[in-house]
Amino acid sequence: MAMTKEQWDQVEEEMRGQLGRVVLSLEGRELVLKKMFVKENQLAIVVFIDGEIQPACGFPSMECFDAFTQKVWRKSRVSLFKPSRKARIIKELGKRLAKQTFPDLDEKREYWVPEFRTAASMRRALHKNKEMELVHIGFKTETA
Known part of the structure; x- marks a missing residue:
């Protein structure tokens, strides 16, 4: 019940x-x-x-x-790349090349705690x- x-x-x-x-x-x-x-x-x-x-x-x-x-x-999520590292990659490579080189740049992984x-x-x-x-x-x- x-x-x-x-x-x-x-x-x-x-x-x-x-x-x-x-x-x-x-x-x-x-x-x-x-x-x-x-x-x-x-x-x-x-x-x-x-x-x-x-x-x-x-x-x-x-x-x-x-x-x-x-x-x-409880569901929790974590980005594969820290925001500071992601910003550094984009700054050094540019948005287009960064997306080609790191296709999972914006991905997040889910897990449960x-x-x-x-x-x-x-x-x-x-x-x-x-x-x-x-x-x-x-x-x-x-x-x-």
């Missing part, structure tokens, strides 16, 4: 805090969203697929690419999956 607006509001509220954990289910796979440090003094919402992160699964050029990452991770910077961006990306189900919000306490 698809998640309701109230459930999405609860998930977003949980992930806005300093620590948050949500377990979701999509297409029989478990997604764990955790708020954690990705850099020094920088928090992000990290999406674990079936309990693990394999960054190489987000690169379409890799053999281990998993198309499921396109549904649950397992982190979202804000709870709102996470919600916008995951809300597109209509079959998403909420399993658990918060941390479970283990009792012996």
